[in-house]
Amino acid sequence: MTVDTAPLTARIDRRRLRDYRRLLPSAVRPRLAGILARVVVLIVFPLALLAMWMVIIDGTFFANGDWALIAILFPLAIPPVIGVVLLVQAIRRRSGVxxxxxNGFAIANGFTYQPYSPAPPLPGMIFTRPGQSSAFVTDILRRREGYALEIGNHTCTTGSGRSTTTYRWGYAAMRLPVALPHIVLDAHGNNTIGRPRLPIAFAKNQRLSLEGDFDRYFTLYCPEGYERDALYLFSPDTMAVFVDEAARLDVELVDDYLFLYFPGQLATLDSAMWERLLATVDALSERLLRWERWRDDRRQRSTDVSGGILMGPGSVLGVARQGRRLSVKEDWWWVLGAALAVFGFANLVHDLITGWFS
Structure with a gap:
């Protein structure tokens, strides 16, 4: 596929830009009043407090070298710096560039563009991460012709209060012609200090080692009992495609979707990234036709179509229950902590009773 990246860098018609940004939702183009309110709090209030201190101490502490007082007042400079950064970011967002x-790139390459959307009900692990308190997607590009494709940037928040954590993932979702077992490829190229960056930790007993040097680039997880199916789906030539084209992308097969994940943004203004991503998608799309022939022999040959699609007399297309989802790694630390707490409390009560009656 030839990618037209000119709209990402071409000179902008300011009149068309002005007309376009009027149509943008407030989630993408924040209101000016809201921006100024935050800037006033972060910039004006600390500066006013600093000015008050200067009046009280008559500005003489600089001359006297009272650096301890300077160290106390230095944190007051941090909020204004943050306010300036937020103001610059908000102005760039309001520009609509x-x-x-x-949007121009999408039109030039046969996509539709949506700047913002609530998180879609997709089965991928970044969309179903446990404990999400909020989630949304920005810069969504969709293509319906050929194989269905969606590319976007997903943001989710977990926890609340001070324990709030925000996660950002770029994703590409390809619709498959057939539902496949739940298989995940953890790319070593985007891990941090050897630790997986996957949003969900999977049980280690589901790891499958493949031939060649594939294990140098990916760790493959598949449901127990589906090892032969994984070997069929990831034939040597298929493994070569993933190593050559997607070595820095985590991959997930779930239901009838193939997901590519990147810890950051995939929908960007970077022309080179778009060329690499769409070349990767085109290379992987050739695998979809081969995977269409896969069938799960564990499903009973029946005309009952619950959980599958009837393809013909006595044939059902789908995945048996045990292959639909990988097992998640159990976190036993909280169990150990609770056991230690109970043990300590029991010893405390025992000591109190013993001391009382001794």
Whole structure:
């Protein structure tokens, strides 16, 4: 596929940009009043407090070298710096340049563009991460012709209060012609200090080692009992495609979707990234036709179509229950902590009773 990246860098018609950004939702183009309110709090209030201190101490502490007082007042400079950074970011978002360019890129390459959407009900692990308190997707590009393809940037928040954590993933979702077992490829190329960056930890007994040097680039997880199916799906030539084209992308096969994940953004204004991503998608799309022939022999040959699609007399297309989802790694630390707490409390009660009656 030839990728037209000119709209990502071409000179912008300011009149068309002005007309386009008027159509952007407030989630993408924040209101000016809301921006100024935050800036006033972060910039004006600390500066006013600092000015008050200067009046009280008559500005003489600089001359006297009272660096301890300077160290106390130094944190007051941090909020204004943060406010300036947020103001610059908000002004760039209000300009509408990014969505305008991505919209032009989408039109030039047969996609539709949506700047913002609530998180879609997709079965991928970044969309179903446990404990999500909020989630949304930005810069969504979709293509329906040929094989269905969706590319976007997913943001989710877990926890609340001070324990809030935000995760950002770029993703590409390809619709498969047939439902496949739940298989995950953890790319070593985007891990941190050897630790997986996957949003979900899978049980280690589901790891499958493949031939050649594939294990240098990916760790493959498949449901127990589906090892032969994984070997069929990831034939040597298929493994070569993943190593050559997707070595820095985590991969997930779940239901009738193939997901590519990147810890950051995939829908960007980077022309080179788009060329690499769409070349990867095109290379992987050739595997889809081969995977269409896969069948799960564990499903009973029946005309009952529950959980599958009837393909003909006595044939059902789908995945048996045990192959639909990988087992998640159990976290036993909280169990150990609770056991130690109970043990300590029991000893405390025992000591109190013993001391009372001794």
């Amino acid at each position: 990014r969505p305008y360019r991505l």
